[in-house]
Amino acid sequence: MVGGGNDAFIGAVHRIAARLDDRYELVAGALSSTPEKARASGAALGLPEDRTYDDFKQMAIREARLKNGIEAVAIVTPNHVHYAAAREFLRRGIHVICDKPLTSTMSDARKMFKAAEDSEALFILTHNYTGYPMVRQAREMVANGELGTIRVVQVExxxxxxxxxxxxKQAAWRTDPERSGAGGSTGDIGTHAHNLACFVTGLTVESLAADLQAFVSGRQLDDNAHVMLRFKGGARGMLWSSQVAPGNENALRIRVYGENGGLEWAQENPNHLWHAPFGEPKRLITRNGAGAGHAAARMSRVPPGHPEGYLEGFANIYSEAAEAITAHRTGQKPASDVTYPTIHDGLRGMQFVDACVRSSSRNAAWVKLPE
Amino acid sequence: MVGGGNDAFIGAVHRIAARLDDRYELVAGALSSTPEKARASGAALGLPEDRTYDDFKQMAIREARLKNGIEAVAIVTPNHVHYAAAREFLRRGIHVICDKPLTSTMSDARKMFKAAEDSEALFILTHNYTGYPMVRQAREMVANGELGTIRVVQVExxxxxxxxxxxxKQAAWRTDPERSGAGGSTGDIGTHAHNLACFVTGLTVESLAADLQAFVSGRQLDDNAHVMLRFKGGARGMLWSSQVAPGNENALRIRVYGENGGLEWAQENPNHLWHAPFGEPKRLITRNGAGAGHAAARMSRVPPGHPEGYLEGFANIYSEAAEAITAHRTGQKPASDVTYPTIHDGLRGMQFVDACVRSSSRNAAWVKLPE
Amino acid sequence: MVGGGNDAFIGAVHRIAARLDDRYELVAGALSSTPEKARASGAALGLPEDRTYDDFKQMAIREARLKNGIEAVAIVTPNHVHYAAAREFLRRGIHVICDKPLTSTMSDARKMFKAAEDSEALFILTHNYTGYPMVRQAREMVANGELGTIRVVQVExxxxxxxxxxxxKQAAWRTDPERSGAGGSTGDIGTHAHNLACFVTGLTVESLAADLQAFVSGRQLDDNAHVMLRFKGGARGMLWSSQVAPGNENALRIRVYGENGGLEWAQENPNHLWHAPFGEPKRLITRNGAGAGHAAARMSRVPPGHPEGYLEGFANIYSEAAEAITAHRTGQKPASDVTYPTIHDGLRGMQFVDACVRSSSRNAAWVKLPE
Amino acid sequence: MVGGGNDAFIGAVHRIAARLDDRYELVAGALSSTPEKARASGAALGLPEDRTYDDFKQMAIREARLKNGIEAVAIVTPNHVHYAAAREFLRRGIHVICDKPLTSTMSDARKMFKAAEDSEALFILTHNYTGYPMVRQAREMVANGELGTIRVVQVExxxxxxxxxxxxKQAAWRTDPERSGAGGSTGDIGTHAHNLACFVTGLTVESLAADLQAFVSGRQLDDNAHVMLRFKGGARGMLWSSQVAPGNENALRIRVYGENGGLEWAQENPNHLWHAPFGEPKRLITRNGAGAGHAAARMSRVPPGHPEGYLEGFANIYSEAAEAITAHRTGQKPASDVTYPTIHDGLRGMQFVDACVRSSSRNAAWVKLPE
Known part of the structure; x- marks a missing residue:
């Protein structure tokens, strides 16, 4: 692991998620940008002293040479360090599991893309919300045509x-353009909303119009964003991200409407998926319950009615990655239903943020996203 | 009553609403555009034959001359007839209670405005959702500064x-530009959303950007609309209206966020209002329950926990109008808390629709609304 | 109307409910037990002076003699006056619409039963919750066998x-055995729960075990009741009534489970009915929406998604009664689907309360209800 | 681990829960009652061959002699094996973490109690629902007197x-008296409801009246149970357990009412706790959100709004046990806020089931539970 020292929230989440299905073992780390803290954090996690590194480059070099060196690394630093760190591992054939968003700048994002393409190693981005079973269920239903052609997507x-x-601290780097990049709410959470909309519908955003605000005086990055979306093929959407909406904790929600029905899912109640076939009563599909299919079932560890949590969703991404890594080890392809966010998703997320910022700077004009 | 013949949905609603608090008596009507149907409908409602009219002009002329002629008229025709009918009554000093939206064209809307200004009679527009007790409660809380400065409004x-x-039939005239005017979903229900956002926040929309669609092929008017809003004073908003979102019946919903808290209200569960003071647990305020104030209480007929309905909200508008009419009769002002949608609200609604259509025709460019 | 003077809550509710569908006109009343208040209340409601009576007996006598005397009377006094008042009208052939519970004592209840049987006039009891469209829907679904044999009923x-x-004041008479009778929470609201359970399932309670409490010191009547039910035919149930459960306003709720499915309905959200066919996702049936049938439709005035309220449910009972009265006037039977609570329901409610009290006084022993 | 072979649901849950916080390592097992399956399961889990045992006694003997033998064992067999297995470990000083209910018979339960008392080792029972953060929050609020004296408990x-x-298979042993014991729904899930009621309120059940049914013909154990409760000190309650209520998955729910307020929590939405202070609006307390206190915070791994799951609640019990075991290792007491279900809780659960069965067999007579 790179990053994730003592007081980092997301590092701990990654470690739990990795451990949940017993597919990973944490054996080495460069856990902080300051050597003292890195060593203290390593000791606290029980890492051997000789595999507790002062910096990620040193770690990449030595681990690559070790007979039983690490097979994969999790990068959970602030956004602006993602690329520099990932590069060192990718070029040495070590798989990278990287926190989102991909990087803090478009320039870094492009370099990251190239580094990943040039490497034999895999690159996995942790858009964890796509690991929820009922998100998989929604995606499967759309793909199976149960809603017909998609018309409208509301995501927030x-x-x-x-x-x-x-x-x-958590707020400090997220509102600092140097460390977070150009997007505030858009980068931190809007990327999740965008990724989710695309993941569930299978659509890609063709163009968008955005109106970003920084309501708290002195804040440099957007803390609220209104975005209208046009998807390839004709569907339309709205996206709202906000960090200044009192009463909302992590209220990620998506609603998808097609010519034959609608779907609704909310992260704070992740085991439920509403399905409204047009002209029939709405149905509440529960995780592993009646009406739920294969895509959800293979992501589930517990029976219906036992709420599966955020960590399990997170762990699903790790386990998907483990499937891919295991297959890669033997030169095989992972099973066809193995799914995880790729470098392409990361790039699209960056393009999304970039487009938001540009559109907004031009008074919400339509901005096209790259093909 | 003008309009509201045998098979008209909204006419019956108006009649119930008028009756609920025993402040009106239905004594005359021009209930249909065809004389036969008008007479049959009058008979069905028990109107005297000599006060069942073939057309609204004849009705206005005669009722104005009668010693005990009508004091007020409810106009519940399709939108394109509103103005011609209202004019005849207004010019004869008969109060007009008119269904929304005001008219089908901007030209008519302006004429209606003038006719109302030139008349001594009152003009009441039935934006019925503003009659809900908890909508009044929300408005009072915003006005009292409980949310601080408003930043974000989400309405749909x-x-x-x-x-x-x-x-x-209900669909036929609502998708016909001749009878409905230029707005489809925007005119029929977007006006309600817009009116509600303004009513609750006390803000006016300064400019907007809209993206309208007609998803059903061959449909001439929008059946889905995405709108970004900029309010005077700096607040921002999003508005979504749709008639093609399976699983939604009349899912009018508003969320308002200020620097100190948030509010959420949904028409399908009208007796509840969520209040989220920043940094405290969310509270569920119920109609007439603990935490509800005067503005809601005076709109309530039943105790907390007994869901008051749509009709009662509708009746509140009528009763507010009755207050105003009664006061007018004696040359007095109604009590200061009497509130009902006025000709100004009607005009603003039309301007809203007009702006939506124009913005959309210009690729969602920003369009200013008149002061 | 008898009772329902100026400050009585339920009288006003009855009057609104009566007015809603334009089937009644209020023309006479003995609105209070004190002549002064009775007259003042009559004047406030616009009753003619000569039909504003000092007491109900005088009213019954004179109205029965008038050429256009009242056809029906609504009795909305405290429980202990129901019988004495109803008797005077019943014996003179005037239909009685009476608030629940039937009377305050079993003795009066039996006399009331006899008086109703001896009279040509109709007797209608206002168990208003049975007027809700989705309660009708639930009942229709059970009757149609959609749940299979009923096993378990949970009502509270x-x-x-x-x-x-x-x-x-509202509390004073409800906690006074002289005026309310022997049941506190059981009489005031437990009767509603019981009536609802029977109405929806079509079952009758065969025996029950009850544990009643008066938690507030000095209170003479139960303010909380736990009851286990055994229905004829083998179904079992639990009933909970309470007036001391903070956070509950009028949280009447019923859940019915059969061998093939379950139903759930809650009064505070009356337009929704959950249907869980075994082995399939739960479905949310909405009033007049997809999946709702005839029984709900004929009780509905507004389209799906517009919440119909408590008053409308109440008005349905009045309108059902109007159907019956109209038919009675011409010697005909009302249509077969006309349904309203009868004297039998009233008696059963009294027996229910009586059984609760007796069982509880015997340490929750099983007590049989009369056939 | 004893039990939990390849196709056992609960064994996998235990292993994940144990792993989540990295406080356990699985090193030995007697995973099935058939040697072949035991070995296959051990191999599948990566256990060393020499620590994959054919039966639990052999395992207990050898592990106790090993220098680095197991410190604790998880027993996840069907109920009727719990005691025989636990005994072997307890007598050798190995801590036991045992699935609930304690045993299948009262006789075994008493022996288990004695074995635990006679042993220096700890005994932990996995009433996992008490590990939910918001259950801890509810308990803390009751203990702090926020509801005042408790009056009514509704649990189901x-x-x-x-x-x-x-x-x-899952159904087979749960409906077999030989393997499950005398309670059907009462033993399998009623024990959870009972334990939760006691855990949250700090009260103990003094007496109860129960009405049990086996609705499916031929079923030997209850599949539905209605129970009225009397708690020491005067509070009353109702408990409902059912396995035949279509539409319910694991709908464990508790409502507690005191003289000053009420609480409501439901397992299927475990991150929410309703608090209704009497005379104020209801508040929705969320895990780690505003209004949540220390007891919930120390059980939480993720921020508010990210739903923590069933597995995390389960893991909390394991981690509480780890605290206790660690302290025990050095002869110290665990910190005062370390809480986990003990042998006493297990015994009380058995007594509860026993009382249910006895009361029901006597027509729901009141049965006292042991002090």
């Missing part, structure tokens, strides 16, 4: 934690 | 009844 | 308004 | 999976 990710002036 | 009114090709 | 009616020592 | 655990004749 409101939070409230930046309603006031921030004065704590 | 999705339906699904036009998901497929329509083949029934 | 918790409130919180008597959590503390009461000091207001 | 309905399921629907045994609505029809069972024909699969």
């Amino acid at each position: 990710y409101p939070q409230d934690w930046l309603t006031k002036h921030e004065d704590f | 009114y999705p339906q699904d009844w036009l998901t497929k090709h329509e083949d029934f | 009616y918790p409130q919180d308004w008597l959590t503390k020592h009461e000091d207001f | 655990y309905p399921q629907d999976w045994l609505t029809k004749h069972e024909d699969f």
Whole structure:
């Protein structure tokens, strides 16, 4: 692991997620940007001293030479370090599991894309929400044509934690353009909403119009964003991301409407999926319950009615990656239903943020996204 | 009553609403555009034969001359007849209670505005959703500064009844530009969403960007609309109206976020109002329950926990109008808390639709609304 | 109307409900037990002076003699006056619409039963919750065998308004055995829960075991009741009524489970009915929406998605009664689907309360209800 | 681990839960009652061959002698094997983590109690629902007196999976008295409901009246149970457990009402806790959100709005046990807020089932539970 030292929230989440299905073992780390903290964090996690590194480059070099060196690395640093770190591992054939968003700048994103393409190693991006069983279920239903042609997508990710002036670490780097990149709410959570909309519908955004705001005075990055979407093929959508909407914790929600029906899913109640076939009563499909199919079932560890959590969704991504890594080890392809966010998804996320910022700077003009 | 003959849905709603608080008596009508149907409908409602009129002009002339002629008229025809009918009554000093939207064309809307201004009679528009007690509650809380400065407004009114090709009367005139005017979903329900956003926040829309679609092939008017809003004073918003969103019946919903808190209300569960003071648990305020204030209480007929309905909300508008009419009769002002949608609201609704259509025709460019 | 003077809550509800569908006109009343208040209340409602009576007996005598005397009377007094009042009208052939519970004592209940049987006039009891469209829907589905044989019924009616020592009028008579009878929460709301369970399932309670409490010290009547039910034919149930459950307003709720499926309905969200066919996803049936049938449709005035309210449910009972009265006028039977609570329901409610009290006084022993 | 071979659901859940916080390592097992399956299961889990045992006694003997033998064992067999297995480990000083209910018979339960008392080792029972953060929150609020004296407890655990004749393994042993013991729904899930009621309120059941049914013909154990509860100190309650309630998956729910307020929590939405202070609006407390306290916070791994799951609740019990085991290792007491279900809880659960069965066999007579 790179990053994820003592007081980092997301590092701990990654470690739990990795452990859940017993497919990973944590054996080495460069856990902080300061050597002292890196060593203290390594000791706290029980890493051997000689595999607790002061920096990620040193780690990549030595682990690549070890007989039993690491097979994969999780990169959970702030966004602006993602690329530099990932590059060192990718060029040495070590698989990279990287936190989202991909990088903090478009320039880095492109370099990351190239580095991943040039490497034999795999690159996995942790858009964890796509690991939820009922998100898989929704995606399967759309793909099976149960809604008919998709017309409208409503997706939103409101939070409230930046309603006031921030004065704590989590907020500090997320509102700092140097470390987060150009997007505030759009980068941190809008990317999730966007990724989810595309993942569920199988559509790609063709163009968008965005209106971004920084409501808290002095804030440099957007803390609220209104976006209208046009998908390839004619579907339309709206996307709202906000960090200043009191009463919302992580209220990621998606609604998809086609010519024959609608779907609705909300992250805070992740085991439920509403399906409204046109002209029939709405149905509540539950994880592993009646009406749920294969795509959800293979992501589930517990029976219906036992709420599976965020960590399990996260772990699913890791396990999908494990499937891919295992197959890769023997030169085989993973099974056809193995799915995880790729470098392409990461790039699209960056393009999305970039387009948001550009559109907004031009008074919400339509901006096309790259093909 | 003008319009509201035998098979008209909204006429019956108006009659119930008028009756609920025993402030009106139905004594005359021009209930249909065809004399035979007008007479049959009058007979069915028990109107005296000599006050069952073939057309609204004849009705206005005669009722104005009668010693005990009508004091007010309800106009519940399709939109394109509103103005011609209202004019005849207004010019004769008879109060007009008119269904929304105001008219079918901007030209008529302006004439209506003038006719109302030139008349001594009152003009009441039935934006019935503003009659809900908890909508009044929300408005009072915003006005009292409980949310602080408003930043973000999310309002939506999705339906699904036009998901497929329509083949029934209610749909016919609502998708016909001649009778409905230029707005489809925007005119029929977007006006409600817009009115509600303004009513609750006390803000006015400064400019907007809209993306309208007619998803059903051959349909002339929009059946789905995505709108971004900029309010005077800096607040921003999104508005979604749709008639092609399967699983939604009349899912009008508003969420308002200020620097100190948020509010959420949904028409399909009208007795509940969520209040999220920033940094405290969300609270569920119920109609007449703990935490509900004067504005809601005076609109309520039943105790908390007994769901008050759509008709009661509708009746509140009528009763507010009755207050105003009664006061007018004696040359007095109604009490200061009497509130009902006015000709100004009607005009603003028309301007809203007009702006939506124009913005959309210009690729969602920003369009300013008149001051 | 008898009772329902100026400050009576339920009288106003009855009057609105009566008016809603334009089937009744209020023309006479004995609105209070004190002549002064009776007259003042009559004047406030616009009743003619000569038909504003000091007491109900005088009213019954004179109205029965008038050429256009009243055809029906609504009795909305406290429970202990129901019988004495109803008797005077029943014996003179005037239909009685009476608030529930039937009377305050079993003795009166039996006399009321006899008086109703001896009279040519109709007797209607306002168990208003049976007027809700989705309650009708649930009943129709059970009757149609959609759940198979019923096994389990869970019904409850918790409130919180008597959590503390009461000091207001509504509470005063409801906690006074002289005026309310032997049941506290059981009489006031447990009767509703019981009636609803029987109405929906078509079953009758064969025996029950009850545990009643008066949690507020000094209170003479139960404010909380736990009841286990055994229905004829083998179904079992639980019933909970409470006036001391903070956070509950009028949280009447019923759940019915059969061998092939389940149903759930809650009064505070009356337009929704959950249907869970075994082995399939749960479905949300909405009033007048897809999946709703004839029984609900004929009780509905507004389209799906517009929440119909408590008053409309109440009005349905009045309108059912109007159907019956109209038919009675001409010696005909009402249509076969006309349904309203009868004297039998009233008696069963009293027997239910009586059984609760007796079982509880015997340490929750099983007590049989009369056939 | 004892039990939990290849096709056992609960064994896998235990292993994940144990792994989640990295406090356990699985090193030995007697995973099945048949040696072949035991070995196959051990191999599948990567256990060393010499620590994959054919039976639990052999395992206990050898592991106790090994220098680095197991410190604790998880027993996840069917109920009737719990005691025989636990005994072997307890007598050799190996801590036991045992699935609930404690045993299948009262006789075994008493022996288990004695064995645990006679041993220096710890005994932990996995009533996993007490590991949910918001259950801890509810308990803390009651203990802090926020509800005042508790009056009423409503607890229920309905399921629907045994609505029809069972024909699969999970159902087979749960409906077999030999392996499950005397309680059907009461033993399998009623114990959870009972344990939860006691855990949250800090009360103990003084007496109860129960009405048990086996609705599916030929079924030997109850599949539905209605129970009225009397708690020491005067509080009353109702408990419903069912396996034949279509539409319910694992709908464990508890509502607690005191003289000053109420609480409501449901397992299928475990991150939410409703708090209704009397006379104020209801509040929705979310895990780690505003209003949540220390007891919930120390059980949480992720921020508010990210739904924590069933597995995490389960893992909390394991981690509490780890705290206790670690402290025990050095002869210290665990921190005062470390909480896990003990042998006492297990015994009380058995007594509860026993009382249910006895009361029911006596027509729901009141049966006292042991002090």
